[in-house]
Amino acid sequence: MLDIKVLRENPDAVRAGAVKKCMPDRAEAVDRALALDAELRAMTPRLDAMRSEQKAAGKQLGKLSAEQRPAFLEQQKALKVELQAMEEQEKQLRAELDTQLSLVPNIPDDDVPAGKTDADNVEVRKVGTVRTFDFQPRPHYEIGEAQGWLDFQRAAEMAGSRNYFLFGDLALLHDAILRFAVELLVQRGFVPVDPPLLVRDAAMFGTGFFPGGEEQTYRSEKDGLNLIGTAEVPVTSLHMGEILDAKDLPKKYVARSACFRREAGTYGKDTRGLYRVHQFQKVEQVVVDVADKARSLEHHHDIVKNSEDLLQACELPYRVVAVCGGDLGVPQAMKYDIETWMPSRNAYSETHSASRFYDYQARRLGLRYRPEGGKPQHCHTLNNTVAASPRILIPLLENHQNADGTVNVPAALRPYLGGRALLGTPVF
RNA sequence: GGAGAGGUGGCAGAGUGGCCGAUUGCACCGCCUUGCUAAGGCGGCGUGCCGGUUUCCCGGUACCGGGGGUUCGAAUCCCCCCCUCUCCGCCA
Numbered sequence: 001m002l003d004i005k006v007l008r009e010n011p012d013a014v015r016a017g018a019v020k021k022c023m024p025d026r027a028e029a030v031d032r033a034l035a036l037d038a039e040l041r042a043m044t045p046r047l048d049a050m051r052s053e054q055k056a057a058g059k060q061l062g063k064l065s066a067e068q069r070p071a072f073l074e075q076q077k078a079l080k081v082e083l084q085a086m087e088e089q090e091k092q093l094r095a096e097l098d099t100q101l102s103l104v105p106n107i108p109d110d111d112v113p114a115g116k117t118d119a120d121n122v123e124v125r126k127v128g129t130v131r132t133f134d135f136q137p138r139p140h141y142e143i144g145e146a147q148g149w150l151d152f153q154r155a156a157e158m159a160g161s162r163n164y165f166l167f168g169d170l171a172l173l174h175d176a177i178l179r180f181a182v183e184l185l186v187q188r189g190f191v192p193v194d195p196p197l198l199v200r201d202a203a204m205f206g207t208g209f210f211p212g213g214e215e216q217t218y219r220s221e222k223d224g225l226n227l228i229g230t231a232e233v234p235v236t237s238l239h240m241g242e243i244l245d246a247k248d249l250p251k252k253y254v255a256r257s258a259c260f261r262r263e264a265g266t267y268g269k270d271t272r273g274l275y276r277v278h279q280f281q282k283v284e285q286v287v288v289d290v291a292d293k294a295r296s297l298e299h300h301h302d303i304v305k306n307s308e309d310l311l312q313a314c315e316l317p318y319r320v321v322a323v324c325g326g327d328l329g330v331p332q333a334m335k336y337d338i339e340t341w342m343p344s345r346n347a348y349s350e351t352h353s354a355s356r357f358y359d360y361q362a363r364r365l366g367l368r369y370r371p372e373g374g375k376p377q378h379c380h381t382l383n384n385t386v387a388a389s390p391r392i393l394i395p396l397l398e399n400h401q402n403a404d405g406t407v408n409v410p411a412a413l414r415p416y417l418g419g420r421a422l423l424g425t426p427v428f
Numbered sequence: 429g430g431a432g433a434g435g436u437g438g439c440a441g442a443g444u445g446g447c448c449g450a451u452u453g454c455a456c457c458g459c460c461u462u463g464c465u466a467a468g469g470c471g472g473c474g475u476g477c478c479g480g481u482u483u484c485c486c487g488g489u490a491c492c493g494g495g496g497g498u499u500c501g502a503a504u505c506c507c508c509c510c511c512u513c514u515c516c517g518c519c520a
Contacts, residue, residue, distance in 0.1 A: 044478050048489045055489090058446060058501045076500035200510095243438090243475090368475095376475075 001102050001364050007034055017107035020325035022116055029103040036097040040090065047090060050083050102211065106360040108325050109334040115324025118350075121337065122324065127308065128317030130341050135403040138428075139344030140394045141273040144170055146405050146427040150274075161271070162263060162278045166390065169423040173396065173409075174281070174389045176416035177314070178256055181283035181387035184310055185254035190285060193255040195234035198225040203237040206365035208331025208357075215264045231255035231284040232383045239288065240365040243376050249369055250289035250299070254386065257282060274390040275342075275349070283386040288379050290369060291359055296380045300356045303384040304336050307352045310386060313412035316395045317341040319348050331360045338385075343398040351392055354384035404428050 007014055011030055018027035057076055113122040144150030149170030155163040166174050186192055204210040204217065204226050218227040228234060235255045244251070259282045270276035285306060287299045304320065311318045323335040332355045339348035359378035362368070368376040400408040404426035409417055417423070 041478070044489085048478065051489060054501075073500055080500060245438095 001360065002104055002106065003359075003363065004033070004037055004097075004101060006107075007101075007104065008037070014104060014107060018105050020108050020112070020114065021105050021328050021330075022326035023105055023330070026103055026105050026330070029100045033097060033100040033104060036093055036100060040093045040097060043086065043090065043093075047083075047086055050079065050086065054079055054083060102205070102364065105330045106208075106333050106357060108328055108332075109356075111322065112328060112334050113322050113324045116326035118323070118327045118337075120324040121321040121327060124320040124322050124336065126317075126319040127312065128315075128341070130317050131343075131399055133343075137343045137398060137401060138405070139273060140397040143397050143401055143405055143407065143424075144274075147424045149424075152273075160278075162276060164274060164277060164390065169417075170393065170397075172417055173413070173423060174393060176413045177387050177389055177392055177396065178281055178283055179416050180313075180413055181310055182254055182256055184313075185283070185285055185306060185386055188306060190252045190254035193231070193235055193238075193253045195228075195231050195238075195255050195257055197228050197234075197258055197260075198223070199228055199234055199237070200225060202240070203233050206240055206367075207233045207236050207361050208329070208364065209233065212330055216262050218260045218262055227260040228257065229261045230259050230282060230383075231257040232286060235284065235286040236288070236361055236367075236381050236383065237365055239367050239379075242367065244288075244367075244369040244379065246290060246369050246371050249379070250287055250295075253286045255284050255286065257284070259388075273344070274394055275345075277390065280388055280390060282388040285384050285386055287382045288362075288367070290371065291377045291380050293358070293380075296356050296358060296382060299380075299382050300334070300336070300354065303382060304338070304354045307338055307354065307384055307386055311338065311340060311351075313410065314392075314396065315410045316399055317348075318351070323353075329355075331355075331357055331364075333358050333360065340392070340395040341399065342394050344394070349394075351388065351395070352385040354382070356380075356382045 002014065007030060011034060014030050015027045018024070018030065054076070057072075057079070060072075113120065115121065141150060141152070145152075147168070147170070149167050151165040151167070152163075155165050182192055198220065201210060201224065204213070209217070209229070213229075216229060219225070220227075234257075235253050238253070239251070259280050261278060263276055263278060266276060285303050287303060289295050289299060308318070308320070318338055318340040321337050321339060323332075323337055328335055334356050336354045337350050338352035338354070340351040341347075342349045358380050361381045362378040367379050367381070369379050370376050396410075397407055400410065402408065405428040406422055406424040406426060409421050409423060411421075414421060
């Protein structure tokens with residue numbers, strides 16, 4: 001969440017930010033928060049004075065004679081009743097303020113393009129050449145089903161739609177790309193993590209997914225736990241409530257985890273194939289560092305580059321887009337998506353998402369650090385996909401397919417496939 | 429799942445109704461003493477909020493796992509929840 005001081009000092013910028021994100025209802029939360037804050041601040045001096053009085057009176061009590069005591073106690077009881085009423089009011093105001101403040105979206109940065117939907121995202125650069133086929137290329141699901149690598153039918157029968165079975169070489173390729181992703185980041189100094197997949201609400205709230213993302217989340221009501229939609233949640237929350245030492249920053253983590261998404265409200269969209277599924281594996285990079293905008297920008301650049309390097313190593317054409325205001329989530333200040341070329345969609349489609357938050361998540365998480373000789377401050381956080389599979393299998397299969405249904409393995413992935421350069425047998 | 433013990437400031441560890449925002453030790457910072465690969469003395473050393481001064485601070489208030497209750501007054505008593513540890517049971 002934002003610092004209430006930012007709302008006080010620059011309410012227009014905060015409101016404008018919510019509008020840029022196409023969240024007019026959230027803009028109203030700014031005014032509600034400010035009204036509650038003003039009310040709370042008006043009553044605080046009085047409240048503190050009453051507490052002070054009660055405290056001082058308590059200390060006098062012992063010195064009073066037996067005759068003086070009853071009258072004094074009566075007086076204190078009256079004060080107590082008044083105090084309790086006011087404290088009750090304060091508690092409610094504070095809870096309501098927290099609610100409203102948590103609804104206020106992070107302010108989109110100046111480099112966020114205006115726009116409403118992903119159609120308004122702005123291309124930053126395009127890398128690689130889209131292959132020209134001398135045969136009719138097939139969609140990944142046709143190749144996969146012909147090779148016996150994919151089974152959507154049986155998966156749907158036992159688990160519902162948007163589920164899948166991967167078999168054989170495709171199951172191996174799936175694991176290969178994920179392992180490659182982890183190793184690439186480990187080489188670059190990221191600490192590998194295997195995080196919890198079921199988390200408490202505090203982690204969902206702290207990373208900004210709640211409130212708002214409840215419909216996208218699988219939840220075990222019995223245990224009060226949520227299945228993560230991304231390792232960003234447990235990893236960014238790792239140090240919640242802590243005050244880190246500045247000399248231990250930045251913290252860079254790379255986590256491989258299963259991810260679960262309900263995909264509510266997407267019925268009829270991307271129904272074929274591996275594009276939109278309820279469960280997948282993802283390697284995610286998370287950076288926690290000091291509150292310095294320049295450093296955040298550097299990290300953002302670096303984590304995008306990490307993912308670009310992976311795509312280049314996999315010989316996949318892609319483009320980087322700056323996500324527009326309306327397509328930005330509540331907690332992000334700025335986001336780049338990387339879209340990889342998918343022949344069956346005849347389009348670049350999202351495979352990566354790199355966000356910077358400044359201190360928005362850290363404030364919700366109580367994640368702070370102590371600068372050299374200074375007071376604790378909230379950290380800056382960032383994250384980006386390194387590889388999400390099976391979605392990344394779509395461009396891998398489709399861009400590297402041969403006319404006979406076999407698939408070439410990019411050199412970078414061969415070490416994870418026993419050195420093999422070709423997957424599958426001729427099926428077409 | 430059952431029984432028990434415990435959660436206090438960076439760490440260790442006192443405190444069982446007001447004298448406690450909290451003894452003490454370690455760690456850390458400053459000064460002093462002294463000198464040689466160290467020791468001793470003195471002082472300082474949590475976080476949030478409100479206000480003042482305005483960036484050195486000062487005053488008030490809250491915080492002893494979280495929430496509620498009893499009380500004029502709670503770290504301290506009661507209830508609920510979370511976490512850690514020990515033992516028993518069950519299961520992989």
